[in-house]
Amino acid sequence: MEHRALGKSGIQVSEIGFGAWAIGGDAWGPVEDTASLRAMERALELGVNFIDTADVYGNGHSETLVAQVIKNRRDQIVVATKGGLMGHHRDPNQDPVYDRPEKIISAFEDSLRRLETDYIDVYFDHIWWNNPRETEAFLTAFAQLKQEGRVRAVGVSTGDFAYVQAFNQGGMLDVVQLDYSLLNRKAETHILPYCQQHGIGVVVRGPLRMGMLTGKFTAETRFPEGDVRHDWPQEDWYQTQLDQVEQLRVLSSPHRSLGEVALRFVLNHPAVSVAIPGGKTPEQVEQNVRASTRPLFTEDDLQLIESVTAGKPK
Template sequence: MKYRKLGKSNIEVSEIGFGAWAIGGDAWGPVADNNSIAAMEKAIELGINFIDTADVYGSGHSETLVSQVIKGRRDQIVLSTKGGLMGHHRDPKGDPVYHRPEKIIEAFEASLRRLKTDYIDVYFCHLWWDKHEETEAFIQAFEILKRDGKVRAVGVSTENFEYIKHFNQNGGLDVVQLDYSLLNRQTEKETLPYLQDQGIGVVVRGPLRMGVLTGKFSNETTFSEGDIRKNWPNEEWFKHSLEKVERLRILEKEDRTLGQLALRFVLNHPAVSVAIPGAKTTRQVELNAAASIRPLLSEDDISFINEVIPM
């Protein structure tokens, strides 16, 4: 496993992290807790030190599972969690519920209790829309949490460029988590260059486009009830994505799977600190982790990718 600096912070993170959304058990199909714990244990064994979760994943269940794995080795783990969606998840009106810094700190403390730790390495605002009162409340809460030593770095989870700049208006943004992959290159235009220039760490979610870039799906694929992907087979973007993935198969090698190619692609961007593919099994973790030592992309690889999927 190779490691990188998380932007201008002094935090060192593994190139490949562990995305813990799926293990929450309420969005990505069936998953057993013992398999989730085994997957995280395998990740740590293979040198992955960055674990990303959120209070809304399984309504806190993901954080609870993560707490079991980091127990006794907290100082070896770069722990990332997010807040800001739990209230909206429960409030059908969508009224602001994080409009005061005290409410955000209250949500943060609840995460600490579930994670059984007294600090978070990276804490993200999980709201991706710009409601003025909530944005300002998060900025104030971040200042308080950093001042009190409760967090080492703060960030926002969004692809909205203007929102990112607003959060960073006083240079206080340390990290951004955003969706970036072979099939979603929009952030290459403005956002990633800006983050690189500002020294802001980049955590890439969705680097495998939620499994599409592993090549395991086809037009005959179906998803179970309770899986957020259930309607994908009826959506045009999914069909078009499968066509692009089939064209990319020519870049597979004996020592580099299609999924590992996709991970190497996002790691190829100089702004990126860590990619956090999700995993529910030890085998998925092994394949993801191995991407860190797989062959780099050649100029011919990049040229073909640009032909199939222009920026």
């Protein structure tokens, strides 16, 4: 497993991490806790040292599962979690929920209790819309938490370039988490170059496009109730992206899965620190981790990728 600097934070992370959204059990279809724990244990065995979760994943359940695997080896694992969505009204006509630093610190302390730890390595604002009152509240809370030594690095989870800039007042921002993949290259335009220029670490969520880039979905695929992908087959873009995946499938081989290709692609960008694909089983984790050791792309590979994905709808 290769390791990279998480921007200017001083933290070293495995280039493949573990995304713990799915194991919350409320957004990605059925998942068993025992399988989730085995998946995380396998990830750590294979050299993964970065686990990303959030208070809202399974209404705290993901954090409680992460607590079980970091116990007795806390100093070996970089734990990232997020606050800002738990209990949020999500109605633009309502007053902001996280409008004061005390509310954010309270949410942070709830995460500490669930994770059974006294510090967080990376704490993210999980609100991706730019509300000045909430932004200021988070910045104030972040400064306090870092000063107290309870947080090593702070970040924002967003794809909004203006929001990234707002959070980087005075060079405050250590890390950005964003959606980036072969099927969503929007971040290449502004955010990734900005992060590289300012020494901001980049955590890539969605590197497999929520499973699309594993190549296992078809026009006949149906997702269960409660799965965030449930309505995908009815969306106009779904068939378009299935077609793109089919064109990219030529890059896979018996020795390199399409998922490995997708992970290797995001890791090729010099601004990226770590990609966090999810994994419900040890087998999925093993395939994800293999992307860290595969050879880089040939020039022909890169030309094909450009022809299929550049300029496509995001």
